[in-house]
Amino acid sequence: MEFFTIFWEYRSYFFTGLQYTLLLAALGVLFGFILGLIITLLRMAPWGILRFIGHAWVEFLRGTPMLVQLFIIHYGFANAFDLNFSPIQSGAITLSINSSAYLAEIFRAGIQGVDRGQGEAARSLGMTRGMSMRFIIIPQAIKSVLPAIGNEFVTIIKESSIVSFIGITELMFQSGAVVGITYNGMTPYLIVAVMYFILTFTLSRILGLFERKLKASDHR
Amino acid sequence: MITVKNLHKKFGQLHILKGIDLEISQGEVVVVIGPSGSGKSTFLRCLNRLEEPTEGEITFEGKSITARGHNINQTREKMGMVFQQFNLFPHKSVIDNITLAPIRVKKMEKARAVSLAVELLRTVGLEDKLNAYPSQLSGGQKQRIAIARALAMEPHVMLFDEPTSALDPEMVGEVLDVMKKLADKGMTMVIVTHEMGFAREVGDRIIFMDQGQIVEQGTPQEVFGAPKHQRTQDFLSKVL
Numbered sequence: 001m002e003f004f005t006i007f008w009e010y011r012s013y014f015f016t017g018l019q020y021t022l023l024l025a026a027l028g029v030l031f032g033f034i035l036g037l038i039i040t041l042l043r044m045a046p047w048g049i050l051r052f053i054g055h056a057w058v059e060f061l062r063g064t065p066m067l068v069q070l071f072i073i074h075y076g077f078a079n080a081f082d083l084n085f086s087p088i089q090s091g092a093i094t095l096s097i098n099s100s101a102y103l104a105e106i107f108r109a110g111i112q113g114v115d116r117g118q119g120e121a122a123r124s125l126g127m128t129r130g131m132s133m134r135f136i137i138i139p140q141a142i143k144s145v146l147p148a149i150g151n152e153f154v155t156i157i158k159e160s161s162i163v164s165f166i167g168i169t170e171l172m173f174q175s176g177a178v179v180g181i182t183y184n185g186m187t188p189y190l191i192v193a194v195m196y197f198i199l200t201f202t203l204s205r206i207l208g209l210f211e212r213k214l215k216a217s218d219h220r
Numbered sequence: 221m222i223t224v225k226n227l228h229k230k231f232g233q234l235h236i237l238k239g240i241d242l243e244i245s246q247g248e249v250v251v252v253i254g255p256s257g258s259g260k261s262t263f264l265r266c267l268n269r270l271e272e273p274t275e276g277e278i279t280f281e282g283k284s285i286t287a288r289g290h291n292i293n294q295t296r297e298k299m300g301m302v303f304q305q306f307n308l309f310p311h312k313s314v315i316d317n318i319t320l321a322p323i324r325v326k327k328m329e330k331a332r333a334v335s336l337a338v339e340l341l342r343t344v345g346l347e348d349k350l351n352a353y354p355s356q357l358s359g360g361q362k363q364r365i366a367i368a369r370a371l372a373m374e375p376h377v378m379l380f381d382e383p384t385s386a387l388d389p390e391m392v393g394e395v396l397d398v399m400k401k402l403a404d405k406g407m408t409m410v411i412v413t414h415e416m417g418f419a420r421e422v423g424d425r426i427i428f429m430d431q432g433q434i435v436e437q438g439t440p441q442e443v444f445g446a447p448k449h450q451r452t453q454d455f456l457s458k459v460l
Contacts, residue, residue, distance in 0.1 A: 120270055121307035121366075125321035125373055126297035135320060139311050 006187050010178045017174030018195060024088070024160045024170060025199075028095030029153050035096060036103030041133070043108060054104070061101035066162055070094040074166045091163035091170075099156050106148045110141030143214055150207035154200045161196075171195060221246045221377065221408055222267065227276035229262055236262045238432040240276070244377075249409045251423035253416070255455055259432040260412045264381050267410065268292075268299045281376065297325060300370030304382040306362040308354040308369070314341070315350050318369045326373065333372070340368040344398050360391030364398050377408040384415055396422075416459055420444050428452045 007014065042054030061069065074090035077083040085093065114137050122132035142149070164173035171192045178188035222244040229237040236259045244250055252260045265271040267278060269285065269292050278286050285295050309317050318337040322328040328336075341347040344364040354362055363383055370378060380399065384392045396418050403409055403422050413419060419426055419440065426443040428436045428451075436443060436452045444460075447453045 115305075115307075117303055117305050117307035118309065121301075121303060121309070122321075123293075124268060124270060124296055124299075124301035124303075125370070126293050126325040127321060128293055131324055135324065136309055140309075143311065 002184070002187050003190060006178065006182060006184065007191050010181070010188070013174045013178050014171070014191060014195065016169055017171035017192065020088075020168055020170035021157070021160055021196075021199070024091050024095055024163060024168070025153075025157045027092040028099050028156045028160065031092070031096035032099030032103055032152075032156065033149075035100035036107055037138075039100055039104035040107040040111065043104065044111070058101045058104050061098055062105075066094060066098050066159060067165060069098060070162060070166060087163070087166045087168045090166060091160070091168050094163065095156060095160055098159070099152060102152050102155075103149065106145050106152060107141060109148075110145035111137055113144055114140045146207070146211050146214065150204060150211075153207070154204055157199050157203065158196060221248075221281060222410075223277075223279045224267075225277045225279075227263070227266060227278065228274045229259070229266060229271060230274045236432055237266070237273075240432075240434060242427070242434065244408065244410065247406045247408055249403045249407075249411070249422055249424045250427060251419040251425070252410065252412045252427045252429060253414070253419060253455075254429035254435075258429045260429045261381050263429065264379050264410060264412050267379055268296050268301060270301075293325075297373055298376045300373060300375035300378040302363070302366050302370055302378065302380045302383045304385050306354075306359070306366045306386070308362055308366055310354050312353075313350075314346070314352050314354070314357075314365055317354070317365060318372045321369070322372050337368070337372055340371050341365075343401065344368045345394075358391060359387045360394045363387065363391075363395045367395075367398055367402075371402075377410065378402065380409065380411040380413065382412050382414065384413065414459070416444070416456075428455065430455070 039054050039057055042050045043058070045051055045054070070090065073094055074085060074087065077085065118136050118140065119132050122136040123129075127135070160170060161172035164170060164176070167173065169177075175188040175192040178191075179185055182188065222242075224240055224242040227237055227240040228235070240263055252263065254260050262271055266273045269278075273286055276286070277284055280295055280299070283295075284290065285292060309320070312320065315334065315337055318340065319330070319333040322333040322336065323330055338347060338350070341350065344367060346361060346364055346368070349357065349361065349365070354365070357365065367378075367383075383399070384395050387395065392415065396415065399409070399411070399418075400422050411419075411423070421440075423440050425437060426440050427434055428443060428447075428449075430451050436447060436449045443452065444456065447456055
């Protein structure tokens with residue numbers, strides 16, 4: 001009962017939290033996806049220096065805690081370079097670059113999984129490397145790694161809770177606020193756990209549907 | 221039309237092609253035969269630089285395509301290629317497979333590319349498969365579509381890399397028929413194949429390769445009827 005009364009009483013807190021969580025996750029997914037694709041292309045570039053940058057980017061972001069990355073961007077940049085990001089900006093940047101590293105690895109696996117003959121056929125028709133990537137390789141690669149991309153999206157939603165550390169009023173932060181008001185140290189956390197779960201479960205269902213639809217177009 | 225001079229290809233320590241010299245004229249059908257590992261596919265793939273030659277020069281229509289700074293994409297537009305494994309684009313329908321390169325590479329108008337594709341599908345006998353996906357087709361049908369796709373670029377020469385080797389026996393004929401029609405129309409063709417009957421019937425010239433070199437060449441009557449070299453005789457006695 002307490003679960004529902006606390007939820008109802010402090011619903012404005014929870015819904016504010018939900019808005020920010022969704023906003024951050026959406027930004028993280030969108031920019032992480034675009035950036036991840038760019039990093040993947042860097043890693044396969046003909047010039048060694050670009051490949052090195054792509055490689056270093058992935059290794060550094062996967063090898064350090066996201067909380068540290070968040071603090072560097074939010075506090076470190078402000079101190080060292082006078083770059084003052086708002087908490088939302090810092091949160092979105094951190095989630096984007098962090099997920100871009102994981103997505104770049106997923107894309108790379110997908111691209112390497114596409115049969116060599118596909119690129120050769122495209123090139124034999126006079127397509128440039130870029131055209132072959134855009135029309136032939138990447139569409140097939142993304143299709144084959146869609147489940148892994150879905151997992152990464154789910155991860156972004158969950159990891160967005162870390163940005164509560166810099167005071168963004170997303171779900172995690174708001175649950176703490178409600179705990180502080182009600183002196184109830186369990187129920188508000190349970191409430192946001194359920195809310196996170198509904199988000200991630202819905203997302204993975206939608207992605208599952210999407211995947212089946214793509215498979216149908218395969219006629220296999 | 222194509223001139224190959226002293227072509228070498230090495231993969232690390234492996235010396236696959238050891239100095240190939242060859243001239244191919246307009247309208248000629250050249251069939252390359254030889255045991256597996258003799259370098260015949262590698263040779264064919266060097267002609268449009270899917271494999272980079274280690275040494276030597278290839279000229280096509282008077283221009284060196286191995287020269288530094290040569291735009292190989294423009295050359296490939298004029299050199300169609302058909303692969304052993306078909307390599308149709310599985311995420312695209314038959315019509316999109318055929319029209320993609322004409323529209324994107326040659327900047328052909330879509331309506332024109334589609335009517336050209338329909339015409340080509342008719343010549344390969346598959347006009348009813350316009351909207352099918354590659355996974356719905358048999359091997360023989362896939363290879364005929366792959367030929368139509370290459371022809372849609374209106375190439376000046378067609379390269380065939382063992383086009384029937386991945387097919388079930390009953391589908392070999394339909395693909396060879398399409399190739400024969402193409403040869404009869406005067407297309408310049410370079411064909412790597414194990415189909416000796418087809419080579420004899422359609423080839424203007426037979427090239428026998430072994431261990432990275434051209435051992436013997438001549439008309440089908442010369443090579444099949446009276447092979448001069450011991451290695452050619454050994455090979456033909458095994459496959460005929």
